[in-house]
Amino acid sequence: MKIIVCVKRTPDTTTQIRVKPDKSGIEQDIEWILNPYDELAVEEALKLKEKNGGIVTAISLDPDANNSVLRRCLAMGVDEACLLKGGKNYDSYSVAKLLADEIKQREYNLVLFGKQAIDDDNYQVPSMVATLLDVPWVSVVTKVEVNGDSVCATRQIEGGEEIMETKFPCVISCQRGLNEPRYPSLKGIMLAKKKEIPVKEIASLPESVAVTGHEAPSPRPPGRIVGEGSGAVKELVRLLKEEAKVL
Amino acid sequence: MKDFDPDILKIDDLLTDDEKMVRDTIHQFVNKRVKPIIGKHYMEGTFPKHLIKEIADLGLLGANISGYGCAGMNNVAYGLCMQELERGDSGVRSFASVQSGLVMYPILAFGSDKQKETYLPRLAKAEIIGCFGLTEPDFGSNPAGMLTKCVKKGSKYILNGTKRWITNADIADIAIVWARNEKNEIEGFIVDKKSKGYEAREIKEKLSLRASDTGELILEDCEVPEENKLPFTQSLKSPLMCLTQARYGIAWGAMGAALDCFEEAVQYSKTRVQFDKPIGAFQMIQEKLVYMLEEIVKGQLLALRVGRLKDENKYNHAMVSLAKKNNVFQALTIARIARDILGASGITIEYNCMRHMCNLESVITYEGTHNVHTLVLGNYITGIDAFK
Numbered sequence: 046m047k048i049i050v051c052v053k054r055t056p057d058t059t060t061q062i063r064v065k066p067d068k069s070g071i072e073q074d075i076e077w078i079l080n081p082y083d084e085l086a087v088e089e090a091l092k093l094k095e096k097n098g099g100i101v102t103a104i105s106l107d108p109d110a111n112n113s114v115l116r117r118c119l120a121m122g123v124d125e126a127c128l129l130k131g132g133k134n135y136d137s138y139s140v141a142k143l144l145a146d147e148i149k150q151r152e153y154n155l156v157l158f159g160k161q162a163i164d165d166d167n168y169q170v171p172s173m174v175a176t177l178l179d180v181p182w183v184s185v186v187t188k189v190e191v192n193g194d195s196v197c198a199t200r201q202i203e204g205g206e207e208i209m210e211t212k213f214p215c216v217i218s219c220q221r222g223l224n225e226p227r228y229p230s231l232k233g234i235m236l237a238k239k240k241e242i243p244v245k246e247i248a249s250l251p252e253s254v255a256v257t258g259h260e261a262p263s264p265r266p267p268g269r270i271v272g273e274g275s276g277a278v279k280e281l282v283r284l285l286k287e288e289a290k291v292l
Numbered sequence: 293m294k295d296f297d298p299d300i301l302k303i304d305d306l307l308t309d310d311e312k313m314v315r316d317t318i319h320q321f322v323n324k325r326v327k328p329i330i331g332k333h334y335m336e337g338t339f340p341k342h343l344i345k346e347i348a349d350l351g352l353l354g355a356n357i358s359g360y361g362c363a364g365m366n367n368v369a370y371g372l373c374m375q376e377l378e379r380g381d382s383g384v385r386s387f388a389s390v391q392s393g394l395v396m397y398p399i400l401a402f403g404s405d406k407q408k409e410t411y412l413p414r415l416a417k418a419e420i421i422g423c424f425g426l427t428e429p430d431f432g433s434n435p436a437g438m439l440t441k442c443v444k445k446g447s448k449y450i451l452n453g454t455k456r457w458i459t460n461a462d463i464a465d466i467a468i469v470w471a472r473n474e475k476n477e478i479e480g481f482i483v484d485k486k487s488k489g490y491e492a493r494e495i496k497e498k499l500s501l502r503a504s505d506t507g508e509l510i511l512e513d514c515e516v517p518e519e520n521k522l523p524f525t526q527s528l529k530s531p532l533m534c535l536t537q538a539r540y541g542i543a544w545g546a547m548g549a550a551l552d553c554f555e556e557a558v559q560y561s562k563t564r565v566q567f568d569k570p571i572g573a574f575q576m577i578q579e580k581l582v583y584m585l586e587e588i589v590k591g592q593l594l595a596l597r598v599g600r601l602k603d604e605n606k607y608n609h610a611m612v613s614l615a616k617k618n619n620v621f622q623a624l625t626i627a628r629i630a631r632d633i634l635g636a637s638g639i640t641i642e643y644n645c646m647r648h649m650c651n652l653e654s655v656i657t658y659e660g661t662h663n664v665h666t667l668v669l670g671n672y673i674t675g676i677d678a679f680k
Contacts, residue, residue, distance in 0.1 A: 120317075230350055
């Protein structure tokens, strides 16, 4: 079984994001991580490989040719990695096109993605890649079962679940609940250190989307104390319902 | 708490990418698996045994050993692991230190090929747990005086004596036991817990390292097959070499406990309001926080330098004494300060500082007391041995 996992480097969820003075993007000297949804895809690929045998390849498109997330994939147990240098992270279509062009050159049964990247939250790339590859796809998947050359995928829908069956080759995008991603083992980290990560320079496509600026969100209003003791519960619930609208 | 960087001197820049990945992996593991449960284990006085396999699966046990299924990391990466584990709890770090530095290391350094092949891969996977029996009820800082005896009888050795303050004693499948032979030399043995005449007893009434297993080994005509003797030991020098390994890890680990206390104290100082302002606005609190940060930065640089020297094979036991002595003393001081800053909250298990503080009261005593390390360094300076 040949599995390709597409992974993206995203800002750490706990890092402090600062918008560049010219508003063209965010400052880059922050902590970066493997997109958490892509981590689910890597874990699922490794589990499928452990069960059915095969080879797992991780591919990442990174304009700065930073390979840190691919190192992490290798440390988790991915067999090989490939870094595509180029592209722009904002334009979903060009990202999908560049990834699809690379995947077309490879043999694969299954291409796995995280359902979204936590930085731009576009949700578009997996389905665009599937369309460009002309293969079926299932998105927002919480369970994957492989039977010979077919795959059964459970996906979340409003108020329930939808179970879809399709044949390889196909694309699946992964949702939380699918698995619990493993930690890279220390031995894995040492082995990953010795592996080469080939870098392919790729030509960027004309941009179909232009980013005109970034704005930091307005600062959060200060908290307030609504009361003390159990007497405050009623008022708190009311405010959470009516004002914060989280209940 | 991300609005200031505790790594004020960019020590991170002195680490390689894989060293950082190792550290961050153990950091995440400790946050997710150790921190949420450790308070309960501490209160109940139990070692979190369910973590043993997870720690082994990470590849932490004997991680600085090459081969035998071990990760083969350098000593700096290994030290960073100890730092992160002890951020969780000194007891959890102690478990890993003992298995790696005091059980796997002596088998690697003084064992036969057969012993290495038999035990090291299984110890790395935690299929078997080990402990280290050197200290005795009457011989702590002075191990040379040990009373435990070994006598050869046919193809067996007969061991008699008592070992005390043994981490992992009650959960260990094998013990590395040190005993005096008829020629007055110290010999090392791999003793199976099923050996006739071997008994382990847990020491329950502890106010420190409560989430760690501590016990006593009683050897009463304990029979050990000849092939379980470590063939390449050099009397007392060998167990002391093991201690140097473990002390190295402690120098890093102590800074982990200190970091956890520091971060807790900073957080508390910024949120606890007295006299209408956060207590962090008061000069006396700021002075305390500054002291903590200074000592953490210095301690980390010290541990890192010793680690690099160890990797270059240029280190000696005096350097390790310096790092262990300084870092544990400072970590204990920092934990006490943190407890003070947290006021009444600081005495509860809801916060970590008092648990770390109580743990560090053991750490400053075990693996060479603070005083003994002082005398090791005194000897280094003057050439005069104060404890002979």
